[in-house]
Amino acid sequence: MAQQTGGDARSRFHRLGSLFANRYGRSAGTETSSLEVDVVDTVQDMRKAQWNGIVERSSRGSVFHRYEWLEAIETGLGYTPRHLVVSKDGNTIGGMPNFVVEIEKTPFDRLSSLYPGFGGPLLPTDTADSLEHVVEAIPQLCHGSTIVHQIRGLDMSYLRYNDALQSHGYRPYRRECRFLLDLTRDYDEILADMSRTRRRGIERGRGVDYEIVEEEITRENLRRFYRTYERVMDRVGGEVYPRSFFEALQSMDDRLLLLTIRIDGEYAGGMLEVLDDEHDTVHGFFAAIPREYFDDHASELLYDHVFQWGIEHGYERYDFGSTNANFEDGVFRFKEGFGGRPVPVLVWERGCSPLWPLVKAGRSLYWPYYV
Structure with missing residues (x-):
């Protein structure tokens, strides 16, 4: 019409x-x-x-x-x-x-x-x-x-x-299911509920020379994140959203959290989180960690940082996003290790x-x- x-x-x-x-x-x-x-x-x-x-x-x-x-x-x-x-x-x-x-x-x-x-x-x-x-x-x-x-x-x-x-x-x-982490608890309690593997990853990661920065939601910062995100998704065979989508998200910059991790002074990836103030929830929507920084435990360090950030800013939950409801799936096991509660989508x-x-x-x- x-x-x-x-x-x-x-x-x-x-x-x-x-x-x-x-x-x-x-x-x-x-x-x-x-x-x-x-x-x-x-x-x-x-x-x-x-x-x-x-x-x-x-x-x-x-x-x-x-x-x-x-x-x-x-x-x-x-x-x-x-x-x-x-x-x-x-x-x-x-x-x-x-x-x-x-x-x-x-x-x-x-x-x-x-x-x-x-x-x-x-x-x-x-x-x-x-x-x-x-x-x-x-x-x-x-x-x-x-x-x-x-x-x-x-x-x-x-x-x-x-x-x-x-x-x-x-x-x-x-x-599908999602893992929800209760951020109303003390951080030490959250850490204690993680699997031994996830806790060990955080502990070992803290031993490297790293820095995590909360970036401004600028076109340049989004493009840098997108280049890494695209490379990571191509490697794992995942769906790659176009760069235009990330650029369009700039209009809601007050609802985004862009974290960058640097290891030994070099850019080592990041996470783009969506802030759901209506439900007091931080949604883990996009993560981009190159394989070469896995041994430095960049992923565990970023997740650990965003948990603490959420607690400090009054959020009640961290949502790891959707994953296949299959205990044999690697992504399922990785998210499960942080101690979140599985709920069906x-x-x-x-x-x-x-x-x-x-x-x-x-x-x-x-x-x-x-x-």
Whole structure:
């Protein structure tokens, strides 16, 4: 649908219509109010302050729901937005961000809330009716090569939606977990709960000539980090985000922590953390440590530093990010060694095409333990 120019930004939305109307009692009588759902094709058609206000009012709102993160995905990764916005009497009261993302090893796409990061519905008011509107609108967003909708909840509080989602055809999908480290404890207690291997790595690392610096979020510093990140990800065969995504993150520099480690005066890698002030959590999102600094225990030193940084700045948790829920996986074992608590990544999927069952069956061939 062609977008109009000029006028209120809502005129540029794709109206799905007033799918539900109800009467709400008022002290001065009874009036008719309705909820409406619109599709937003670009985050720039949303009012930044208004949307971030909804994020901050919702107990499930996180840094990944914020306008700046959505904008970085849209402009830096080029993913197609299909955000749903719920309004009541002309006022935005909630919504659910979505992007069209490729399904790996297939020619098909999924509609994801949210990737990268975690998403799901933000419905601080009129929750039941708003959720009904949002899930009923989803099939209208899935067409062509987009064959499934996926919701990736940030934390266990999203279980409150499980029954409602399953009643609309969503099915739980468990393939990943995250390790959460409690930063409200004393540092010595955190250190004592680590595995012997992780503690020994920190102790040995402290014996080298090293320095860890909190860098400004400048284009030059991000580019230096990106060069190392790209080299590391190429070596391990991981997904490499484009440099444009990192540059787009500059607009949310107050929610980023960029750490650099120097060993014997030489740049030895770093970590780019995402600060979730809504949930008092530091998210470990990107790490880039060249192999030549493994024996110097650069990784352990960086993690140890960010734990202490989080404690000093009043954060309650450190989130190591998603990993395969497989105890034989090296990344799983590495993160587990720091003493974090494993929690599942809550994912629900809803097929939107007759092709989805075939793709789902094919997925089990290369992820045999997860259907």
